[in-house]
Every structure is written in C-alpha cells, then in structure tokens.
Amino acid sequence: MANYKSDQITNSDAKPPVMNKNNTSGGRVRRMCFTYTVLTGGVAIGDTIQLCRVPSAARHFGGRVEHDAVGAATATLSMGDGTTATKYSAATLVDTAGGFDFGKTVALDFMAELAGDVVFTATVGTAALTAGKVIKGYVEYMAD
Numbered sequence: 658m659a660n661y662k663s664d665q666i667t668n669s670d671a672k673p674p675v676m677n678k679n680n681t682s683g684g685r686v687r688r689m690c691f692t693y694t695v696l697t698g699g700v701a702i703g704d705t706i707q708l709c710r711v712p713s714a715a716r717h718f719g720g721r722v723e724h725d726a727v728g729a730a731t732a733t734l735s736m737g738d739g740t741t742a743t744k745y746s747a748a749t750l751v752d753t754a755g756g757f758d759f760g761k762t763v764a765l766d767f768m769a770e771l772a773g774d775v776v777f778t779a780t781v782g783t784a785a786l787t788a789g790k791v792i793k794g795y796v797e798y799m800a801d
Contacts, residue, residue: 680716680770684799687715691777693792695727700786705739706779711798713773719745719760720777720796727751727792729784734792736760742780751792752784760796771798 665682668675677683691708700706711717722734733748736759744766746759761767777796 678770679801680714680799684716684801686718686797686799688795688797690795691793693779695786695788695790695792697788699788700781702781702783702785704781705742706781706792707739708777708779708792708794709796710774710776711771711796712800713771715798715800716768716770717760717766717775718797718799719758719765719767720794721756721758722779722792722794723756724751724754724792725790726753726787727790728781728786732784732786733782734779735782737778737780739776739778742778745777748782751786756794 662670665677668677689709689711693706693708722736724734728751730752732750732752734751735743735748736745738744746757746765749757759765779792
C-alpha cells in the first residue's frame, strides 16, 4: 500500500523544512458577513449586488446565502466575482425563502488564492427581485 503526502506535509518534512503560506497553514479563518435589502423599485434581471470584499492573497472557503422569497416564481441569483457571474455558483432559485452554499467545490474555486481584492457579487437572473426583501450571508477565508 502506497502512502502519499499533501503539499503542506511535503513542505514540513523537507530538509530543511519549507514554510507553508499562512493562507494554507496557521492562518486565521475569517468570516465576512453581508446583508442586503432590495431597494424600492426592485432589482432588475442582469443587475448585480456587490455583497462583500475579501482581500488579496486570502484563500477563500466559499460561503452561504440565506434569503427571503426575494422574487417571482423564476427569480435566480448566481454568485461571482464581478467579472464572471457564475464563478462561485450557478443560477439558484430564490423565489421561496431558503439558502444555498457557493464556492464549495474545486470547480467553483474552493480554496483558491485570490490574486487581488475580490468583491463577491450576486447577479440577478430570470426575474426581478422584490423591494423590501432581504439577502444575508457570509464568505469564509484564511489570511495572515
């Protein structure tokens, strides 16, 4: 039976040892929270909502959105970085109260080191959002 080592164990076992980056070993895990109340007049299809900013060189661990029934029967939100609308989640129905995780798989950039400050952004799809409804959530990340 073969034994394999993670990158971090390989670094620790090296002679001399190689320091792991703080954003993979020994850094502090933080949670950046956000709250958004849909404005009077609602939010239209294709509009974006900037939710929170995570600093450069942090390693993100995804997050969670909880929401009211924020739109019509087909209303969706996708999570991205302001450039790619679905970088962290595909369009997810938000027509009934509930929640969804984002950025929790390798394909959705789980544990990616951020090259610059990233503004986590929700993009509205399929139907407009209703005024007065609330979206809350967080992004977890490791830095320093």
